[in-house]
Amino acid sequence: MASTTEEKLAARFLDLKFVKLRAASEHPQFSCPGFLQTKTVLPKGHVKSPGRKAFPTDVVFERDVAIPMRDGIKIYTDIFRPTDSETNKVPALIPWSPYGKTGSGVYQYDTMGPFRCGLSPDQTSGYEKFEAPDPAEWCGRGYAIINVDARGAGMSEGNISWFGIQEAEDIYDTIDWLTTQPWCDGSVAMIGNSWLAVAQINFASRLTHPALKALAPMEGFNDLYRDIIARGGKPHHAPFNNLLLSGFAGPGSTENVPGMLTNRPLFDDYWQSKYIDTANIDVPLYLTASYSSGLHIAGSFNTFRTAKTKQKWLRVHPYQEWYDLYRPDITDELQRFYDRFCKGIDNGWERETPPVRLSLLGFDGSSAPTIKERPENEYPLARQQLVTYYLDASKYLLLNKPPQVTSTASHEAHSLTASTDFTLTFDEYTEVAGYSKVILWMSCAEKDDMDVVVNIRKVDSSGKLLEHLNYPCPVAIQDVPNTNVVKTLGPEGHLRVSHVVSRDETRTKNNGQEVFYAHDCREPIQPGTATRFEITLWPMGMVFEKGEGLMLRISGHEMIHPEVDFLKLKEPDDENEGEHVVYTGGSYDSCLILPVI
Structure with missing residues (x-):
């Protein structure tokens, strides 16, 4: 015994x-x-x-x-x-x-x-x-x-x-x-x-x-x-x-x-x-x-x-x-x-x-300064407002109102570089802190499952993707090696879509903003048919000046840097096949919900 x-x-x-x-x-x-x-x-x-x-x-x-x-x-x-x-x-x-x-x-x-x-x-x-x-x-x-x-x-x-x-x-x-x-x-x-x-x-x-x-x-x-x-x-x-x-x-x-x-x-x-x-x-x-x-x-x-x-x-x-x-x-x-x-x-x-001290990243190359360890009372912040921005695949934009016309965009699913990207520009100074969520309609004709990764990046007023240095470096940021230890890009969320069936409402929080999947069962999706699912991204904290914005990226692969330089992927770690199609507008409520302060 x-x-x-x-x-x-x-x-x-x-x-x-x-x-x-x-x-x-x-x-x-x-x-x-x-x-x-x-x-x-x-x-x-x-x-x-x-x-x-x-x-x-x-x-x-x-x-x-x-x-x-x-x-x-x-x-x-x-x-x-x-x-x-x-x-x-x-x-x-x-x-x-x-x-x-x-x-x-x-x-x-x-x-x-x-x-x-x-x-x-x-x-x-x-x-x-x-x-x-x-x-x-x-x-x-x-x-x-x-x-x-x-x-x-x-x-x-x-x-x-x-x-x-x-x-x-x-x-x-x-x-x-x-x-x-x-x-x-x-x-x-x-x-x-x-x-x-x-x-x-x-x-x-x-x-x-x-x-x-x-x-x-x-x-x-x-x-x-x-x-x-x-x-x-x-x-x-x-x-x-x-x-x-x-x-x-x-x-x-x-x-x-x-x-x-x-x-x-x-x-x-x-x-x-x-x-x-x-x-x-x-x-x-x-x-x-x-x-x-x-x-x-x-x-x-x-x-x-x-x-x-x-x-x-x-x-x-x-x-x-x-x-x-x-x-x-x-x-x-x-x-x-x-x-x-x-x-x-x-x-x-x-x-x-203070019970909480919260930093919000301004990012290198931005006119918005990083907010360092500001005293707060709780997390997520009680004063956050969940603001919805709708995906428009015809213009690759995030909009305040849902598009009336249905449109699609696609990317190669099993690729280290391919993605479908949507951009949002803020018309005033904005702070975002907490848990973001995407609702997506997507399909794949070649397989009965999809591995989907979503990523939020900050962009400057010209649309350039920005990075944040995690500690001082003696060279310009473009000369700093691309590893997650030294460069923050932005939060991600991941989902194997066949696991949507495992969603647990008893552990989903924040009025549905923080979706919890038990991952204890799976159900194949119908190839070629649009499937609706939700992904909550890991916590984020960003600050934007007027004219700056963010990019929502949808892909089959992780889009942040590897934890250390010698762990760069040579092949994608997903199990995708073919093209992934993103559906927006009309009856497809694909959107990004941000916690705006």
Whole structure:
């Protein structure tokens, strides 16, 4: 009989797939310093390598400390803490992921984005975990940094688990162990971007621990199927998902979550086991969001909106998440948040911090300045007005009134470049913030299904498509490589049209503006017959001067840039065939509904 969680999961999902990993010492891209269970003091002024940030205070550095899990597995962590912490005990901050610890791992800022993601080497010490706080900065502020290698990663025993209950139990056991350490004051918190953010909400949605005082999920997803693996019900981000698999190193295997889509193309009990129900979270939350990720936008906003805790704050910034994480003013703000909830310091955090700070992008080349972190009371904004603009395929325009005459436009469905585009010009200064939706009538004569992607781009007064730089670059924007890390284009929505039948009205929100598809069933469409469907795009925030506008693009392929440069698609990732025809006017109410402020 299965006794451990891993055994129970294997018994429940008999088709569970795993990929054997290379050892950390043998992985060609994994920076592994070896297994050294040592304890040293990094003195004030210590520099890991020339040009890196120096430690402002003495710090105890304990390497490869074993933490026992409930099933007998040992995971290993590096611990950084103030030298006097056994006398003056401190809270512990956990950045949790399987990406490597303390400067190790495949993923490094030098290679993940142009111009080192806007981060100069001297901004961090080099001892930080990828997407995590710098120990050189935080130990001097009175915190310990716990750089964990999650189960199965690095030298940690077992197999890598992608979120779910296994990871939650491991985090619980780690928190429990930390509270028994002589230097810990009994308070534990978590912090970090991406996987490190998802790990936080995954834990807090499934389990609770009295020592966990605060979370800072700084951009992550909560729905592995809909956000990452099969957005809109179609296979999605395959190169990125395979990059994750190839970047892991450890003694065992990793769960092959992307590979599970082959056997389980519809949302079922396996994908539900990975779903993170953020409504269960009742821990103080410092949340960030931006428009710069093809991975984290939906989940970041959703966590803020649904978490049941009343102590939650959302900061929507105009940058990329790694650049934002190490901004000095943000480090100060994060300390203030943790001081309030981990140390109990009455520093005015609740009284002085707006529940929402919202940025709206002006875009490079526009006369409209970007609005940075404007205080708001809620999200979506209560004062939004849903304004409908109708597609006119005869003029390729978006109009205030529905066209009386029916017209059509078409594009090659299985193409990396083809699209049907409609333009809207604003006759006055306009702000758009929230969830946009399209209603479309489309057909395909060659197949009984369609993969459809819609994208909103900002255009200047001459109709030129604009881009937004997510961090400062030393060259003109046209010379910056086209990757999503550095350039924001605009929000997208995806749908495999045969999944329209799975629409769930009980989870559709905002007067129908936010359409929810369960993706648990499909029904083929009639080839050559116009089919009506609706797609909600991920959140957007844009500001337009008079004469500027937007372009609604309809295609079979993703139209934002790849997450990183070396993941550019050489072939479309859709399963389309032939031409897709868009119907507008007359009895076809194809339209774009915008949340105008």
